[in-house]
Amino acid sequence: MAVISRGFGARRRESDPHLPPGQYLTEDFPVLSAGPTPRVDLAQWRFGIRNERGQEVSWSWDEFLALPIDDVHTDIHCVTRWSKLGTSWRGVSLDTLLAAVETDAEYAMAHSYGGYTTNVPLDELRGGQAWIAFEFEGEPLDPEHGGPARLLVPHLYFWKSAKWVRGLTLMDHDEPGFWEQNGYNMHGDPWTEERYW
Ligand SMILES: Nc1nc2c(c(=O)[nH]1)N[C@H]1C(S)=C(S)[C@@H](COP(=O)(O)O)O[C@H]1N2
Ligand SMILES: [Mo]
Numbered sequence: 001m002a003v004i005s006r007g008f009g010a011r012r013r014e015s016d017p018h019l020p021p022g023q024y025l026t027e028d029f030p031v032l033s034a035g036p037t038p039r040v041d042l043a044q045w046r047f048g049i050r051n052e053r054g055q056e057v058s059w060s061w062d063e064f065l066a067l068p069i070d071d072v073h074t075d076i077h078c079v080t081r082w083s084k085l086g087t088s089w090r091g092v093s094l095d096t097l098l099a100a101v102e103t104d105a106e107y108a109m110a111h112s113y114g115g116y117t118t119n120v121p122l123d124e125l126r127g128g129q130a131w132i133a134f135e136f137e138g139e140p141l142d143p144e145h146g147g148p149a150r151l152l153v154p155h156l157y158f159w160k161s162a163k164w165v166r167g168l169t170l171m172d173h174d175e176p177g178f179w180e181q182n183g184y185n186m187h188g189d190p191w192t193e194e195r196y197w
Helices: 002-014 061-065 094-098
Strands: 046-050 056-060 070-077 082-093 107-112 117-121 131-136 150-152 165-171
Touching: 046 094, 056 061, 070 131, 082 094, 094 131
Parallel strands: 046 165
Antiparallel strands: 046 056, 070 082, 082 131, 107 117, 107 165, 131 150
């Protein structure tokens, strides 16, 4: 019986409908950072959105926490092939933040404390698909995972989820961010394996 149940378990995991092609399941939470973890003082922290005409709206930490907050349960998929299912986050929806901004832009560049950037089509940040997350599994987001706050765009590969995010720049045209300049995909859909160019 033990043999049968192990075999059954392995088959079920491989064919898990939540696992995109070419991915494997992991229970731990790997850290992938291109540089050192920046320490961001909450008294100095701001999140801003600049539109294509250069107008900027921004929030202090206290203003940000006063916005409506979502509980998000989602799977995450790293281009290095690990996926983690059923993660829990709390954050402010990009729908809420973008409602404060006038724009006809089609693309966004996320900028982080520390200098990381990543580009995302603006529509992919709308419609309940993206958050600025500040809690993971009921705890303040660990600095190495992007605390105080990170972009969370779980339907795209996880490199699009900029850690230590400090703002978005909205753009009429697409531009490559940090990993995209180094060969990663401009879009990054894990279900169609948009890994590299
Ligand atoms: N600011 C910043 N954000 C980042 C990165 C980074 O190096 N710097 N790495 C990206 C990559 S490649 C991945 S897979 C995820 C990893 O997030 P984690 O370290 O919380 O697992 O963060 C993404 N966001
Ligand atoms: Mo990654």
